[in-house]
Amino acid sequence: MKDSIHDLLDRVSEPADDAVRPHLSGPGYQRLRRSVVLATAVVALAPLLIMTGVNLYQYRKAMRNEMAQPVSRLTLNTKRSLEFFLEERRSALAFIIEDRSYEALCDRDELTRIMTNMNRSQSVGAFVDLGLINSDGDQLCYTGPFQLEGRNYADQDWFYEVQRRGTFTSDVFLGFRNLPHLVIATKHEKEYGDFYILRATISAQMLSEQIRTAGMLPTDDVFLINHEGILQSPSRRYGDILTPIPLPVPHYSPGVEVFEMDDEGGEEVLVAAAFIESSPYLLMYLKNSREAMAHWSTLRNELLGFLAVSAALILGVILWVSNQFVNNMREASRRRAALLHQVEYSNKLASIGRLAAGVAHEINNPLAIINEKAGLLKDLLTLDETIPNREKLLGLIDSALGSVKRCRAITHRLLGFAKHMDLQSDTIDLPSLLEEVLGFLGKEAEYRDLHINVEVPDELPTIESDRGQLQQVFLNIFNNAFAAVEDGGVIDIAFAVPESELVTVAITDNGMGIPEQHLERIFEPFFSTKEGAGTGLGLSITYGIVKKLGGEIHVESVVGEGTRFLVILPVKRKG
Amino acid sequence: MNRLRVLFVDDEEELVSAVVERLDLRGFHAEGATSGSKALELIASRTFDAVVADVKMPGLGGLELARDLRVRRPEVKMILLSGHGSSEDVEEGLRLGVVEYLQKPIDIEVLVEVLERAVAEGA
Numbered sequence: 092m093k094d095s096i097h098d099l100l101d102r103v104s105e106p107a108d109d110a111v112r113p114h115l116s117g118p119g120y121q122r123l124r125r126s127v128v129l130a131t132a133v134v135a136l137a138p139l140l141i142m143t144g145v146n147l148y149q150y151r152k153a154m155r156n157e158m159a160q161p162v163s164r165l166t167l168n169t170k171r172s173l174e175f176f177l178e179e180r181r182s183a184l185a186f187i188i189e190d191r192s193y194e195a196l197c198d199r200d201e202l203t204r205i206m207t208n209m210n211r212s213q214s215v216g217a218f219v220d221l222g223l224i225n226s227d228g229d230q231l232c233y234t235g236p237f238q239l240e241g242r243n244y245a246d247q248d249w250f251y252e253v254q255r256r257g258t259f260t261s262d263v264f265l266g267f268r269n270l271p272h273l274v275i276a277t278k279h280e281k282e283y284g285d286f287y288i289l290r291a292t293i294s295a296q297m298l299s300e301q302i303r304t305a306g307m308l309p310t311d312d313v314f315l316i317n318h319e320g321i322l323q324s325p326s327r328r329y330g331d332i333l334t335p336i337p338l339p340v341p342h343y344s345p346g347v348e349v350f351e352m353d354d355e356g357g358e359e360v361l362v363a364a365a366f367i368e369s370s371p372y373l374l375m376y377l378k379n380s381r382e383a384m385a386h387w388s389t390l391r392n393e394l395l396g397f398l399a400v401s402a403a404l405i406l407g408v409i410l411w412v413s414n415q416f417v418n419n420m421r422e423a424s425r426r427r428a429a430l431l432h433q434v435e436y437s438n439k440l441a442s443i444g445r446l447a448a449g450v451a452h453e454i455n456n457p458l459a460i461i462n463e464k465a466g467l468l469k470d471l472l473t474l475d476e477t478i479p480n481r482e483k484l485l486g487l488i489d490s491a492l493g494s495v496k497r498c499r500a501i502t503h504r505l506l507g508f509a510k511h512m513d514l515q516s517d518t519i520d521l522p523s524l525l526e527e528v529l530g531f532l533g534k535e536a537e538y539r540d541l542h543i544n545v546e547v548p549d550e551l552p553t554i555e556s557d558r559g560q561l562q563q564v565f566l567n568i569f570n571n572a573f574a575a576v577e578d579g580g581v582i583d584i585a586f587a588v589p590e591s592e593l594v595t596v597a598i599t600d601n602g603m604g605i606p607e608q609h610l611e612r613i614f615e616p617f618f619s620t621k622e623g624a625g626t627g628l629g630l631s632i633t634y635g636i637v638k639k640l641g642g643e644i645h646v647e648s649v650v651g652e653g654t655r656f657l658v659i660l661p662v663k664r665k666g
Numbered sequence: 667m668n669r670l671r672v673l674f675v676d677d678e679e680e681l682v683s684a685v686v687e688r689l690d691l692r693g694f695h696a697e698g699a700t701s702g703s704k705a706l707e708l709i710a711s712r713t714f715d716a717v718v719a720d721v722k723m724p725g726l727g728g729l730e731l732a733r734d735l736r737v738r739r740p741e742v743k744m745i746l747l748s749g750h751g752s753s754e755d756v757e758e759g760l761r762l763g764v765v766e767y768l769q770k771p772i773d774i775e776v777l778v779e780v781l782e783r784a785v786a787e788g789a
Contacts, residue, residue, distance in 0.1 A: 459772065462772070
């Protein structure tokens with residue numbers, strides 16, 4: 092009977108566990124935490140990221156413009172001076188061919204004099220040689236350092252070009268004399284479709300000198316190429332004249348084009364390109380972007396650093412706040428669940444109590460009849476000594492009466508335990524209440540050979556409290572103590588009166604003890620060290636009841652030595 | 667010596683007959699009644715030193731009986747029996763001058779002792 096009551100109580104406390112736990116399940120809160128963090132992070136970080144992005148883009152654009160402008164200006168100036176240089180020389184030739192007669196130009200001395208005069212002038216000098224070529228391509232007259240008189244140019248490209256256009260500026264080439272030079276030529280029409288050509292050679296070095304512009308950084312590179320991408324002036328990056336450059340040739344445009352491209356090494360360069368009018372030349376200005384944008388990259392790094400630090404701070408705050416928020420929610424929900432559980436638990440206990448009381452009461456009546464009938468039988472047997480087997484019959488009756496007594500003890504205990512499930516005021520003698528509670532565990536104590544010592548002072552006042560609730564309090568504490576000790580363990584119960592209005596009960600076991608980190612959480616709902624076995628509610632309910640009764644409960648423990656629960660109860664109920 | 671006159675009241679006939687016989691065997695002059703109203707009839711017509719009654723009976727219960735006796739026969743000692751003793755019942759009983767409260771099932775020797783003491787005290 093004792094055991095089955097025990098089972099019953101166990102069962103009362105167990106099922107609620109399943110009902111409460113899913114409510115508190117971790118994944119739900121993890122999801123909530125994730126959503127909160129994500130939403131807040133997006134709202135907080137997105138504007139920051141967008142603003143930083145826009146800023147970066149605009150800064151970069153502004154800096155690029157700033158960098159491109161001088162390059163573009165420099166390129167344009169150089170383009171103009173080159174065009175002017177070539178135009179001057181073409182004009183000079185055009186003037187001479189119009190001004191002098193064919194015969195005069197055919198005179199070698201005259202030709203030499205003309206070239207000398209031109210070279211003497213600052214603006215139209217730099218001619219290496221000068222020659223007159225007839226419509227068959229024969230050089231009739233020549234002045235210069237080489238022996239080129241009588242050469243025939245009829246099969247050369249420039250000869251056709253000059254016939255077609257009237258004037259011509261050549262690529263830089265090595266020609267018969269194996270020196271880089273360029274040619275400008277101009278045609279004069281005679282009557283009857285005949286013509287002759289005045290041709291002059293300029294050293295390629297003159298072109299290079301024209302583009303050696305001031306204001307360049309040592310890493311900048313300015314050079315001329317022709318339409319095939321062959322260098323027409325030396326380049327710092329790509330070498331000497333007539334070397335092909337590894338960059339694509341830009342498409343024609345009348346002004347200066349500034350753009351960025353990756354050079355042969357994959358590095359970004361800023362390029363300004365300008366076509367030189369009336370010539371096959373293309374002016375290129377290359378500037379190392381990274382160097383030019385060094386200031387930019389510092390700025391960008393600062394901006395990105397600032398962004399990273401702010402983002403980290405914001406994220407940190409978001410995580411912290413969300414954590415707090417979700418933890419608070421979880422805590423609130425846990426409290427609510429614990430409260431519900433407690434209510435449910437006491438409701439169940441109350442109905443079981445009523446049921447037990449009803450059963451006990453109903454059983455008491457037939458039990459009384461058995462008791463009296465058997466008692467009467469015993470009386471009759473005692474009086475009549477002549478009845479055969481009298482002794483044996485008396486023995487049998489005594490054993491029946493003994494059983495009735497046991498039944499009575501059980502029903503009385505049941506009634507006592509079940510009575511007063513609601514908070515009531517009873518006058519309680521604590522030692523006998525504890526004895527009553529221990530009665531439920533008596534079998535286990537006997538079976539496990541546990542020693543339970545009770546120490547009661549001479550003058551222990553009865554207290555005014557709730558019997559049923561106190562039974563539960565001590566049942567829970569004893570359950571814990573029983574679970575903590577090994578077989579043969581010792582549990583000491585000591586009563587004391589520290590103040591006139593207080594009574595304390597100290598329940599000390601010599602069990603395994605409770606680690607310090609568990610100790611402070613031991614009264615929290617759902618905290619359990621019995622993995623899978625406990626609901627983690629027993630001690631929280633105990634705590635709640637003791638508080639409700641106006642008392643206090645403390646626990647102290649040393650691992651390996653034992654645990655002491657101290658219950659302090661007021662002699663008179665408060666409130 | 668005068669035999670003590672005891673009236674035992676309980677709604678269980680089987681219990682009444684057995685207890686009455688056992689009290690007789692122990693030198694009492696015992697009579698039984700199976701309801702409160704029958705008990706009142708007997709009390710009206712005969713004299714008893716003590717009445718033992720169950721608290722919970724159909725119709726007239728032990729407490730009502732005690733209330734009635736207190737007015738009509740205050741000299742009669744009253745002992746109540748109960749399946750379970752709720753504190754209100756005990757308090758009410760004590761107010762009505764009930765001598766003792768016994769829980770069922772009773773031990774006949776205890777009842778005898780209580781009866782003898784009660785009557786001796788009252789005398």
